[in-house]
Amino acid sequence: MTNNNEFYQKGINITEIDTPSIIVDLDIAENNINKMQKFANENNVSMRPHSKTNKSPYWAKKQIKAGAIGICCAKLGEAEIMAENGIPEILIPNQIVGAKKINRLIQASKKSKIIIAVEDLSNVEELSKIFSENNQVLSVIIEVNVGMDRCGVELEEIVDFTKKIIDSPGLQFEGVMGYEGHTVNISDYEERVDNTTQAMNKLLNSANLLKKNGIEVNIVSACGTGTYNITGKIEGITELQCGSYIFMDGNYLKVFNDFTPALSLITTVISKRENRIVIDCGLKSVSNDQGLPDVIFPKGIKLISLSEEHCKCILETDVDIKIGDKVLVRPKHSDTTINLHENYYVHKNNKLEEVVPILGRGKFH
């Protein structure tokens, strides 16, 4: 098992991996995948998990094996990696704008079925022109603004917009999507249900209006991890895009503990002065966009600040720790931490199983 210039034997203790590194508990991640898929099966809804979290065909293949109909990719660059690595169907719930990217999309579409989101007429015209000139057909869904006020069309626009798509050569209209990102982190359950239901009503109203106008709507796609058990039970939603559940973000634990954290960062103590230690992770190896990471082992250590390569912690109790010892840290946000690393060190009971390259890291074009 190689990691650039290092070689690791399967079965070594995870503490022998050089630090800072991302480690993933395989049993926990697979349980998370299976639990979400079981929920979807029981509620007659398909899984199309978002791979913006894991950025790796290794995990995508496990999700498909468990029963997912395909995956989502945030960026074309990530979709290209997934297509090259044999993922048969990819939804990009995002806009692909500009001839340069659309031409790349043509190439990727030769390897996998790719569906993208649209919400603007000039973008639709450009996609239609380039795809039809290349004698190819691109499947599109319309992104509806369900209250997040990010991208997406409003109800009043949708019928005319859909008719323009249907009349555009090189495009195949497949349905609608709406991401309720403004409700996924609401910690109060009743409030989360109310806000999510309102958001999904906007999406369903759009789908129903199209159907009333004689337009076939095959896909109604939505959902994040925090709303899986709300959106996933709403009649009319055909597929769920949840992604973070696979490793269960530190921040999502404030919402519920339905899934178990699988990912952490193993680090080494490089300095110790009285009740202060420094560990060898920093902003270049762990993100803090959703708050400072938590120390999960050993107990009694509090992380207080991150600079580029240093992480300062205080010892809240009399912790028996010395330079060279390992400290396990859990990021609040997996996605942005994973994007900083080349490999996952996947383990079972702390014994190394596999070194898995994060092929989609940095593929944000």
Ligand SMILES: Cc1ncc(COP(=O)(O)O)c(C=O)c1O
């Ligand atoms: C469009 C879209 N769908 C699905 C998700 C998945 O959300 P989560 O990571 O909360 O499961 C996201 C997350 O940002 C998203 O942007």
